[in-house]
Amino acid sequence: MATESVLAEYTQVYDPLGHSLALSSLVAALPLVVLFVLLGVVRMRAWLASVIGLLVSLVVAIAFYSMPAVDALNSGLLGAAFGFFPIMWIVINAIWVYNLTVETGHFDVLRRSFASISDDQRIQAIIIAFCFGALMEALAGFGTPVAISSVMLIALGFRPLKAATVALVANTAPVAFGALAVPITTLATVTKLPVDDLGAMVGRQTPILAVFVPLALVFIVDGSRGLRHVWPAALLCGVTFGVFQYVASNFWSIPLTDIIAALASALAVLAFTRVWHPREGYVESSASDPAAVHEAHAGARSPLGGGNDPAAATRTQATGDRTAPDGRGEVLKAYAPYLIIIVVFVIATRVPVITGVAPTKPGASGTGLEAATWIYNWPGLHILSDTGKTVATTFKLNVLSAAGTLLLVSGLLTMLALKVGVGQAVRTYGRTLDQLKFAIVTVMAVLALGFVMNESGQTQTLGLWLAGAGGLFALLSPILGWLGVAVTGSDTSSNSLFGALQVSAAASVHLSPTLLAAANSSGGVLGKMVSPQNLAIAASAVGLDGREGEIFRRVLIWSVAFLAFMCVLVYLQTTPLLSWMVI
Template sequence: MFIIALSPIIWLVVALSILKISSHKACPIALVFASSAALFIYHMPLVNAATAMLEGIALACWPILLVIIAAIFTYNLSIHTKSMDIIKKMLTSVSTDRRIIVLLISWGFGAFLEGMAGFGTAIAIPASMLVGIGINPMLAALVCLIANSVPTAYGSIGIPLVTLGQITDIAPLQLAKYVSLQLAPLNLLCPFLIVIATGQSIRALKGVFFLTFIAGISFLIPEMLVSFFMGPELAVVAASICTMTAIIICAKTLKVTDDTYRMAINKVPVPFKKGLLACLPFILIFIFLLTTSKLIPAINQPLNLIKTSVLIYSGADASPYTFTWLATPGVLILLASFIGGRVQSASFGEMFLVLAKTIISLRNTIITIITIIATAKIMGYSGMTHEIAETAVNTTGIFYPAIAPFIGSVGTFITGSATSSSVLFGKLQTASASAIYANASWIAAANATGSCAGKMISPQNIAIATAAIASNGRESELLKSAAKYYVSFIILMGCIVYFGQIFIH
């Protein structure tokens, strides 16, 4: 029974890693595996299987796909209005030191893109920018993969944790708190690894050690504060803005001068007004999400009343699914993007055309997300997820928390998405936690933490990185380089989760 319950996941591992089948083709087949096992082995009534699938489709469309489409639309619109070119000029005018520029673009700006858009933009754009200013292509791809690891849990306006909360019935605010605690050491460590990788030696930290530490601490503290008091949506966005500001201030005041890392960069000053206008859509997103958050109940509570609850799943343990129509990040992102785009002189016709092209370009992602969430719903309601959890706990016993991050990383390795990993293994993690009387929220958070490590070695993200640096065919070389960091991360994460549960419990 265990192998049958695991069959959709086994298929995804084989299809995506060995057979190299694209996810939008492999995931519908996984749905067939799950449906067949649920109907014929676990004796799930047909109507229950159908309604479980419908609930998965509803969750996929609102709010997950809405956020993804809105976030990518914002980025595409910034390219259409040429705002992204201005933002690039602003970033590259900060310093002529290679280490500082790499840190600013891969760590700071990359995290900002992950927080706003995610789904590969945080790897592709910083990597292409670094290559454009003369950084070795493979090095550019590697540092962007490392930098993109820890922000992943909060990507696309926190959608992995929001989704994990909906899958596990745990408040996203609670998950965000625990994820920020689990990632704290890595948030400090990551900038140091980026600088060391850039200089290909620990000696590269000479002269920029303090700046590198500031880059980590200025990311860590805002992320924890926002996670603890607001939730996951703005945690990485706020952290990335703070760390970019801190890096720029340090670069300007410390005046790092080391000829070994000096770059020939043509600094082009950008007027304040022009820079502000280029960043306007992103600024508006931040303002809208902040003002509608729980920090301002006078706005948050009335907006949250505009909702519709529908009973979709027909099984015994069914609960209504709620569509929140206005107080949802996707709607607010779209509103901010349209206002920002209009101020930047884009017509509504142009913006709707960019939106249409965005949706078309994401068609494979849409298929993947819908089918993977429908698969997870059927596996959860039929008892397949419980079967897997029971076996995992019987095998590992009280040491299960140590492998919880590894399981989360496998989900991201398979799908390329922390959101999909949350869907695949969220229920598995909480069921396993219950079996060993561990804190379910802490173990569920470990799934998202592990997803961050898995993002570094996911074939999908490796392919995005090599495409961005025009080095197709060198995927295995890049994977080999990233794997060393992945192993270190996953061991450290396992220790943090295992020993951390003592204090949380």
């Protein structure tokens, strides 16, 4: 039996080509190069590009890294399973809640409510994509803020392509503290560094980024003219978010950092717009723009691209002609789903008797909601690192405490609040699954690709090669985090993958391990917008399935520009100029 166990183990190798990290890195990067070229140059549909990228990663793992075919395929299965649960489980239920509000007409009420705050789309982009999106990131994470904020922008009259771009770029600064700071706690676990120190250090990097993100959103919506007209509100929003993100992460509560910062920035903008208005308003008109008309027709099929929806067209026509203001009861119902989501998540994640204690290893039991949590050793997958340590290949099935399940509960409560019948809710859920089918395939394929690269050693090869830069590694450190998130779509996964490597590299070049570990998370947030799974979620949400490559090209410049900024910031934090910022 022991012999069979040894035979079943695969030991990772990080320099399979002539024991050269440089040569091996060229091969290890092939799956990513193929994936991004197919998306950005060939303009292939995301699900097909992801499947091809997965096949390339399998070939590289088997042919160059000598990984048994069975282990390579099994690693892909583990990644695909993780792609569906918890990631797509979150997105499916988030979009279902949204679809319930569309079916009942309450989303139109919400749209009019937001429009009453300001009919200027540049201000709406700041409030919805940045502030409200940050709140959704704080509570659920993964693709939830992109999915929900993009369809809200569509309802306010944004062109589908612009709505997707704005939602993706906005989903940056809050990511490191998303899902109640799970990326930070994961980073602390893998690095053995104090979670308070890591949270505080990230809170001295991403708040600076946050200052510029609302300005970028205004530029995306209306170019340089938008910056000239709306920079006071954008700057106020970014500075307020950054200040409260810094204060909360360093002095108050790391898990509540984004909630505090999102609410503070939203209130600041709302108060400011009561006494200040742009010199000229901006509402995009698509009537004279053929490209906009084409996008509008594409998005009009359904907010999720699921086919023609005559009922939705009727509602749109009716609401377009509406002149009477909505009653307070209707407005409250419109906000109810999102208030329910906030309450459910706060109770489920912050009330100890309900939250309970999660199991920490296979076979252990939890309490509270975590009593329905099981951790499995993935069958047939036994992997060792090059040092002989066992590589974790577990799968966590937290049925009740998962963010997707909490969104499902929120949806059930939304049914009661909006008086939606069971039959209608079930039909809506079925349509949601149909609308997201290609996004589900894309996300599962991308996560399978990421896990094959991780388990075979391809990702570690790229990381070790970058870590060989010596003292300049501080300049490259955020790129590792960016790479991890670009592949997996998750800052949590990136921290789990590269956190320990960052600490090891820091020790070898005599830099602060806390600084470089934090840089992994801060750099990672900028890979979120180019992650194929997030691109697929955004495209599906706005009804532009198959145009992920076009969205990718629009957000890539912002991802690279912000990443360069973060690289310079982290490097300067290793010099006397900004070393005072380091924990």
